[in-house]
Amino acid sequence: MAITFRRSWSSPELEQYRDTVVRFLVEHMQPQDEAARQRGHVGHALWRAAGQLGLLCTDIPEQYGGGGGDFRHEAVLYEEMSRRALSGMNAGVHSIVAHYLLSHGTEAQKNRYLPRMAAGEMVGAIAMTEPGTGSDLQAIRTRAVADAQGYSITGSKSFISNGYLAGLVLVVCKTDPAQGSRGISILLVEAQDCPGFRVGRLLDKVGMKAQDTSELFFDDVRVGRDAVLGGQEGCGFSQLMTDLPYERLIIGVLALAAMEGAYEETLRYVRERQAFGQAVMEFQNTRFKLAEIATEIQVGRAFIDRCVEDLVAGRLDTATASMAKLWGSETQGRVIDTCLQLFGGYGYMNEYLIARMYADSRVQRIYGGTSEIMKEVIARAL
Numbered sequence: 281m282a283i284t285f286r287r288s289w290s291s292p293e294l295e296q297y298r299d300t301v302v303r304f305l306v307e308h309m310q311p312q313d314e315a316a317r318q319r320g321h322v323g324h325a326l327w328r329a330a331g332q333l334g335l336l337c338t339d340i341p342e343q344y345g346g347g348g349g350d351f352r353h354e355a356v357l358y359e360e361m362s363r364r365a366l367s368g369m370n371a372g373v374h375s376i377v378a379h380y381l382l383s384h385g386t387e388a389q390k391n392r393y394l395p396r397m398a399a400g401e402m403v404g405a406i407a408m409t410e411p412g413t414g415s416d417l418q419a420i421r422t423r424a425v426a427d428a429q430g431y432s433i434t435g436s437k438s439f440i441s442n443g444y445l446a447g448l449v450l451v452v453c454k455t456d457p458a459q460g461s462r463g464i465s466i467l468l469v470e471a472q473d474c475p476g477f478r479v480g481r482l483l484d485k486v487g488m489k490a491q492d493t494s495e496l497f498f499d500d501v502r503v504g505r506d507a508v509l510g511g512q513e514g515c516g517f518s519q520l521m522t523d524l525p526y527e528r529l530i531i532g533v534l535a536l537a538a539m540e541g542a543y544e545e546t547l548r549y550v551r552e553r554q555a556f557g558q559a560v561m562e563f564q565n566t567r568f569k570l571a572e573i574a575t576e577i578q579v580g581r582a583f584i585d586r587c588v589e590d591l592v593a594g595r596l597d598t599a600t601a602s603m604a605k606l607w608g609s610e611t612q613g614r615v616i617d618t619c620l621q622l623f624g625g626y627g628y629m630n631e632y633l634i635a636r637m638y639a640d641s642r643v644q645r646i647y648g649g650t651s652e653i654m655k656e657v658i659a660r661a662l
């Protein structure tokens with residue numbers, strides 16, 4: 281019997297939902313992917329189409345326009361995009377932004393933004409990283425200075441996913457530089473018709489070519505007092521810390537699905553490709569490599585699935601989620617590199633899915649906290 285990778289958390293309802301997701305990806309996203317890769321972004325229409333189908337903010341309550349589901353619904357979308365190397369729509373970051381609003385926003389903030397985000401009318405981005413600092417978040421220099429009317433934001437951000445298409449940017453700022461982590465706040469900036477706000481270059485990346493990643497500039501951007509997430513200054517750092525398990529598990533889920541996609545693609549290829557009068561699959565090296573990969577995926581599935589279940593039950597801790605991100609992204613890199621090798625020269629050609637997967641996988645070890653930072657977080661919990 282052929283090996284299949286079952287998810288412990290799935291259900292008939294979720295598999296039906298998966299069919300809807302796959303149809304959307306195959307009929308709408310895949311045909312536009314090459315154009316999006318050339319352009320560097322997928323455009324607003326695709327986000328709106330996803331929103332209309334109910335594929336965005338699936339784990340946000342219905343009262344705010346969301347799907348009323350849970351993280352498993354989100355995972356289905358991430359998995360199906362990742363196994364096809366469709367990286368253009370960063371629904372993970374969009375969802376993370378929605379969760380900041382849901383967990384920490386005022387009622388007015390939730391009502392104002394969540395329904396539009398679920399509809400795909402407003403794309404979400406979160407801007408922490410700056411040209412001068414990434415891992416060391418407390419070293420950010422973007423300032424929000426308060427006055428009688430509200431705040432003036434000045435600074436620059438870099439590597440911001442969804443930055444080019446974003447309608448709402450959660451900007452991590454210093455509101456009181458003397459207070460260390462307690463002087464950090466998250467300010468909500470509406471990007472459209474916003475004087476002083478400028479989107480810089482669409483950054484030219486090694487992979488994830490269809491995904492918009494941008495520089496953002498803030499030059500005396502004026503926002504009201506009510507633009508502080510949750511309405512209270514100085515809470516930004518602790519707000520960022522509470523949602524870490526959610527963010528890191530998204531990367532773990534993406535990693536495992538990419539491995540599954542790469543494994544299946546490679547299996548197909550080596551069964552067809554001939555060398556020395558036989559299919560490449562017949563070489564013991566090929567069969568052993570794929571046997572090792574299938575084993576790693578099965579073992580990984582047990583761990584990632586448990587993390588998904590724990591997150592849904594509200595008991596996934598940051599150290600365990602960091603393990604999912606660390607193990608997932610590191611293993612993804614190794615597995616996809618092994619798969620590419622089995623394609624020979626074709627594996628290096630961008631028109632082959634495996635080549636795109638290889639390029640896309642590299643950043644998984646960097647964004648959302650680097651592997652080194654994951655080890656620090658895990659080590660602190662030993």
Ligand SMILES: Cc1cc2nc3c(=O)[nH]c(=O)nc-3n(C[C@H](O)[C@H](O)[C@H](O)COP(=O)(O)OP(=O)(O)OC[C@H]3O[C@@H](n4cnc5c(N)ncnc54)[C@H](O)[C@@H]3O)c2cc1C
Pocket residue numbers: 373406407408409412413414415416438439440441442485488493643646647648649650651652653656
């Ligand atoms: C495609 C892409 C999308 C991104 N999307 C976003 C986004 O949407 N929003 C956002 O805010 N940011 C985003 N980022 C930024 C990303 O989160 C940072 O690049 C990452 O956190 C690392 O920060 P840095 O690049 O400044 O590296 P640095 O912090 O300068 O790190 C350089 C090296 O030093 C190591 N290092 C740093 N500190 C330690 C330590 N304490 N111990 C050991 N080693 C250490 C790092 O692991 C790394 O190897 C994105 C990045 C990319 C590439």
